[in-house]
Amino acid sequence: MTTHDVFNQSTPLEGVNLFKANRPLQDALHTWAPQLDTTALATIGQEAGSQELQQHARLANTHTPQLHTHDRFGRRADEVEFHPSYHALMARALHHGLHGTPWSEGPGAHVRRAAAFMLFTEAEPSVLCPVSMSYAVTPALRANPALHAAWGPKLAATAYDSRFIPMPGKTAVTMGMGMTEKQGGSDVRANTTRAEPDGSDVWGERYRITGHKWFFSAPMCDAFLILAQTPAGLSCFFLPRWLPDGTLNAIRIQRLKHKLGNHANASSEVEFESALAWRVGDEGRGIPQILAMGALTRLDCALGTAGLMRQALSLALHHTTQRRAFGKALIEQPLMKNVLADLALESEAATALAMRLAVAVDRSEHARDEHETVMRRLLTPVAKFWVCKRGSHFAQEAMECLGGNGYVEAAGEGVMARIYREMPLNSIWEGAGNIMALDLLRALRGADVAAALERECGPARGAHPALDALLAQVLHEVDGGTDEAEGRALARRVALLLQAALLRRQSPPAVFAAFCDTRIAQASDVFGLLRHGHDLDSIVQRSLPLET
Numbered sequence: 001m002t003t004h005d006v007f008n009q010s011t012p013l014e015g016v017n018l019f020k021a022n023r024p025l026q027d028a029l030h031t032w033a034p035q036l037d038t039t040a041l042a043t044i045g046q047e048a049g050s051q052e053l054q055q056h057a058r059l060a061n062t063h064t065p066q067l068h069t070h071d072r073f074g075r076r077a078d079e080v081e082f083h084p085s086y087h088a089l090m091a092r093a094l095h096h097g098l099h100g101t102p103w104s105e106g107p108g109a110h111v112r113r114a115a116a117f118m119l120f121t122e123a124e125p126s127v128l129c130p131v132s133m134s135y136a137v138t139p140a141l142r143a144n145p146a147l148h149a150a151w152g153p154k155l156a157a158t159a160y161d162s163r164f165i166p167m168p169g170k171t172a173v174t175m176g177m178g179m180t181e182k183q184g185g186s187d188v189r190a191n192t193t194r195a196e197p198d199g200s201d202v203w204g205e206r207y208r209i210t211g212h213k214w215f216f217s218a219p220m221c222d223a224f225l226i227l228a229q230t231p232a233g234l235s236c237f238f239l240p241r242w243l244p245d246g247t248l249n250a251i252r253i254q255r256l257k258h259k260l261g262n263h264a265n266a267s268s269e270v271e272f273e274s275a276l277a278w279r280v281g282d283e284g285r286g287i288p289q290i291l292a293m294g295a296l297t298r299l300d301c302a303l304g305t306a307g308l309m310r311q312a313l314s315l316a317l318h319h320t321t322q323r324r325a326f327g328k329a330l331i332e333q334p335l336m337k338n339v340l341a342d343l344a345l346e347s348e349a350a351t352a353l354a355m356r357l358a359v360a361v362d363r364s365e366h367a368r369d370e371h372e373t374v375m376r377r378l379l380t381p382v383a384k385f386w387v388c389k390r391g392s393h394f395a396q397e398a399m400e401c402l403g404g405n406g407y408v409e410a411a412g413e414g415v416m417a418r419i420y421r422e423m424p425l426n427s428i429w430e431g432a433g434n435i436m437a438l439d440l441l442r443a444l445r446g447a448d449v450a451a452a453l454e455r456e457c458g459p460a461r462g463a464h465p466a467l468d469a470l471l472a473q474v475l476h477e478v479d480g481g482t483d484e485a486e487g488r489a490l491a492r493r494v495a496l497l498l499q500a501a502l503l504r505r506q507s508p509p510a511v512f513a514a515f516c517d518t519r520i521a522q523a524s525d526v527f528g529l530l531r532h533g534h535d536l537d538s539i540v541q542r543s544l545p546l547e548t
């Protein structure tokens with residue numbers, strides 16, 4: 001034996017069709033969208049699980065974006081340069097229509113796109129920031145029909161164009177959003193950026209914007225929706241990078257953030273020096289206007305986290321299948337099997353909740369269905385809060401399954417460490433946990449949530465005593481008014497109730513029973529607390545990253 005024989009180390013997880021291997025996702029689609037043609041999802045699953053995309057993800061995260069504030073002659077450039085792998089990933093995401101494409105398609109398009117978004121997250125989540133914002137912007141942009149007519153088609157176009165040139169010359173465009181300022185992100189009413197009227201033209205009422213944004217992600221997007229103050233209050237504006245006369249708009253990128261994770265994506269701090277923008281929606285109605293966008297990026301936070309959980313679970317299962325300790329594959333050690341089964345339950349429940357929200361978005365867009373509209377309003381804060389909140393905890397445990405290797409990046413090859421650094425982001429941006437809990441309380445005041453929950457969860461009555469008790473408790477609470485300080489507790493209960501009802505409907509009985517026992521009947525604070533009698537083998541088997 002030489003000194004460098006390597007044995008009992010696992011291999012990279014690659015060459016797996018991430019869609020065909022994902023039974024929980026397939027079962028969710030089968031239950032909620034049985035007519036959906038999943039051919040495209042199988043293609044995306046193949047690509048997202050390929051060695052090629054993994055290599056692009058590694059390179060895009062290792063060779064991080066570089067800001068060029070000026071050119072060599074001293075003129076403002078305000079350009080961010082990305083590694084070619086970033087552009088390759090963006091091109092794949094747009095090719096598959098993960099941005100604005102569903103808005104020009106028929107029923108089912110948002111569900112298909114949601115599943116595709118989850119799968120693509122397993123390849124690389126940080127490029128999906130501009131992709132998600134470009135998806136989410138359409139309903140808000142419609143409030144300015146001229147802008148929507150001019151920009152909408154290119155927001156849906158699938159031929160990515162990385163060039164930093166004005167919109168008319170580009171094959172496709174992307175959009176971002178700017179709300180957060182130094183003095184306040186959750187409380188955007190504190191925004192100080194000013195908008196002063198500057199006439200009107202074919203895009204509507206024009207304004208001069210002066211101020212700053214403290215977080216301004218993906219600054220190489222072609223345009224942004226931003227908030228700024230007018231005499232009538234906070235209003236929403238369309239701010240393009242290039243002006244219609246072909247000159248650069250006065251958006252000054254000050255610096256890029258040094259972030260914990262999300263390294264392939266650029267997040268910047270910007271100042272606006274009398275930049276030109278066009279109003280979207282009414283003056284003084286900026287917050288509801290931009291929240292039409294924020295609600296959809298919140299959907300993507302839940303989908304993205306469910307995708308990352310699935311990826312972390314697959315890595316843990318793959319590793320423990322290959323790695324041996326104390327005479328057995330780790331996956332065969334009873335305690336490890338317990339941890340893996342518990343992670344599989346969490347991952348499946350996250351997938352179910354996030355996909356149910358996507359179904360509600362799709363159905364309420366196309367059919368004006370009252371129940372689905374209420375479910376969309378309810379599920380947006382609940383899924384964003386709960387799925388994202390569970391993400392970091394999940395990633396830590398999945399990482400531990402890999403032992404020390406889980407903690408090591410190895411020049412970007414250690415995917416688990418990247419997942420761990422990415423996880424907290426979905427919980428913070430687009431409204432952190434408390435903000436989601438407060439939004440849930442607002443949702444209770446505006447709709448008959450009890451009736452919607454009864455319709456959604458009532459059919460699961462009798463399937464598990466813990467679920468019955470939780471349903472009764474939640475129905476009482478949503479009708480009775482909840483104290484603000486208990487917002488998180490309620491959000492957690494609503495999430496668990498809905499997850500249990502979904503698992504009852506779309507998952508095997510072993511998954512449903514174990515979920516109710518460990519999440520509702522008892523409140524597990526660490527993974528791996530399943531008891532004797534739970535069918536660990538079938539739960540783990542169902543989630544193995546093998547094609548079925």
Ligand SMILES: Cc1cc2nc3c(=O)[nH]c(=O)nc-3n(C[C@H](O)[C@H](O)[C@H](O)COP(=O)(O)OP(=O)(O)OC[C@H]3O[C@@H](n4cnc5c(N)ncnc54)[C@H](O)[C@@H]3O)c2cc1C
Pocket residue numbers: 176177178179180183184185186187215216217218259262267425428429430431432433434435
């Ligand atoms: C990598 C990254 C990229 C981002 N990109 C963008 C972007 O492109 N555009 C953009 O506009 N923003 C962006 N953000 C900003 C993000 O949306 C905000 O950071 C987030 O909304 C929180 O705002 P804040 O940082 O000002 O924190 P604060 O608003 O100060 O909140 C701090 C904490 O207080 C809690 N809190 C606030 N109010 C209450 C209350 N009433 N009751 C109880 N708790 C409360 C919050 O939940 C949070 O936990 C980005 C953030 C990150 C990390």
